Amino acid sequence: MVIFYIALVLLGSFPLLITLKRIHKYRVARMRGISSVATVTHIRTQRFVRGLPYDRLTLTYHSLETGRFSSGQAGTVYNKYKIGDRVTIAYEPNTGKVIIPEDIRGFYPMLGFSIVLLLFIIFAIFEISEMVETGY
Numbered sequence: 001m002v003i004f005y006i007a008l009v010l011l012g013s014f015p016l017l018i019t020l021k022r023i024h025k026y027r028v029a030r031m032r033g034i035s036s037v038a039t040v041t042h043i044r045t046q047r048f049v050r051g052l053p054y055d056r057l058t059l060t061y062h063s064l065e066t067g068r069f070s071s072g073q074a075g076t077v078y079n080k081y082k083i084g085d086r087v088t089i090a091y092e093p094n095t096g097k098v099i100i101p102e103d104i105r106g107f108y109p110m111l112g113f114s115i116v117l118l119l120f121i122i123f124a125i126f127e128i129s130e131m132v133e134t135g136y
Helices: 002-032 101-134
Strands: 034-047 053-062 069-077 086-091
Touching: 002 101, 053 086, 069 086, 069 101, 086 101
Parallel strands: none
Antiparallel strands: 034 053, 034 086, 053 069
16 A cells, blocks of 8 residues: 555645656756747747647847857747847757746746645545555
8 A cells, every 4th residue: 555655645746746857957048058039030939749839939049158149049928029029048058958047937837736745645545545444
């Protein structure tokens, strides 16, 4: 029965771990990356199979290491930016990954949901163990 409880906790913590990993990735890119201002040149709206749409932005920015203009892509929420908008970005010069640091706030609702889900599963485990002990 203990293995069942451990499996439930691991299953419930999976969304929380994924969300924390994504938040960490954004924070590391913001701290280690080079900040710049980019211009939105193209927007492509994409959709998951059963989810909300999101925008894939093509951004043009001045690369400090090469001295030339470079372009990169970043994903963001649907319909937040328009073509020609100027956006603060952080990019990693070695990998070319581009992020929009202010979009980290988009992960907070999922973080809250993941914490509530994990707490609910822990509560359910205690209730199941009480029911098993009483013979219900």
